[in-house]
Amino acid sequence: MKFRFITGAAFLFLSFNGFAQDGLFKQETHFTHQDTLRGSITPERSWWDLTYYHLKVEVDPENKFISGKNDIQYQVLEPSKILQIDLQPPLKITKVTQDGKELEVNHQGNAHFVSLEKPQTKGATNSITVFYEGQPKEAVRAPWDGGFSWKKDDNGNDFIATSCQGLGASVWWPCKDHMYDEVDSMDISITAPKGLMDVSNGRLTNTTTLEDGRKTYTWSVKNPINNYGVNINIGDYVHFSEVFPGEKGPLDMNYYVLKDNLDKAKKQFKDAPRMMKAFEHWFGPYPFYEDGFKLVEVPYLGMEHQSSVTYGNKFENGYLGRDLSGTGWGLKFDFIIIHEAGHEWFANNITYKDIADMWIHESFTNYSENLFVEYYYGKQAGAEYVIGTRKDIKNDRPIIGVYDVNHEGSGDMYPKGGNMLHTLRQLVEDDEKWRQILRGLNETFYHQTVTTQQIEAYLSQETGIDLTEFFNQYLRDIRIPTLEYKFENNKLKYRWTNIVEGFDMPVQVDLDGKNQWIYPNVKWKSLKVKTEELTVDPDFYVYSKQL
């Protein structure tokens, strides 16, 4: 059974400011040289491939100061001499060495060009060490603006966390700050203030106590990890855990929360194994068994940090208690546990190369919320949920942003992207095939960084439908296809308007008392009918308008 609502009046008119007639939406074009250095694969990045990082940082909340170093190991793809490292002021690189020898660095804003001295032979594995320190940018509204959150818990203990999607990891540590090249593995050694613990990504492999009583926690990540996924979380943590019987065997699930929240967390985090069960069903095995799964309490809302998903949703269902879908289904689960953990498949397993393609992270993860609802409450409930999120679609800018300048597309990548995928599922019209496509994506692009072209081509190939215009319409344009129709002399006349060139998506309608497919395109078509009533299946994210 499908959920239905009356679409008789469910259409809107859009004004098309700033958008070329018939063409695709015109994107913003003023970007700086710094945007290009940050957002493109510069020659000083392309010649080397990251293999390993060992990041070591001491955190001093009293002075809001950090200091440390990053050992950056890389393989030489093409011989070259200049290597770009990113680190954002006010943090300062104090020294860069290779084989113990200090190297010259040419600083250009956030980008730092290291002059290497020893020959860089193709195929060789080399490393440099970047020493740095300073007061990192403070996050004002984490996780959106990013940086360090220097907070206190209710008992007056320091409660510290990093977040940096968009802005980039170079806001707090020196790295190759472009998404195309994920490091293969990483160790993170964090020295926390006395009495407090650090929780970062992967597994805790070593704890050492310094002479002054502070402890250094070393966390090891065995899988490729994207820059913004790396995180520091410091607090007065307590720990509990469980083993989830997953598709690839026993999966360690570890939870770190502030001491006072242990009881609440033990109840609320029951959503974590529920999430794991539903998402392994839809998307395939959790992608990071070697690193385990963690939920870590933080002083901000939450973020998809790989294998250490951060949580600040106040131990209640919904999104800070609200149902984003307005249907009631959004209060059946903890939004942050479900959404941020959904990113383990779409963001951490399959990762965009360029943030312009962020829909690959957010559209699929928005969509995962309704698949979670469907898994536990049925297909109708899931559909109601995703359709309910349409109220937040703005159609202000395209979902895809501008390439090579670190530019995100519209926030519509969440609800509109989710509804685009829900619409695509209707076209596939085979739930098991659709599930295998979602699982196939995670298998085919396992631990990879990708472009939208790869994902679009995969979906066209696996669905057997040429989706070129479908994606142009929903990802690169702001218009919503509108089914115009009228009844004349026992005939239904219908066509698509507000479409990109070549858009001809079939759509299901209730007509003459039955649910049937019609095949509109830009030209008027007609169909003999007995009754003069048409309802577009609400599972399709389109508008309709009777003339």
Ligand SMILES: [Zn+2]
């Ligand atoms: Zn997200």
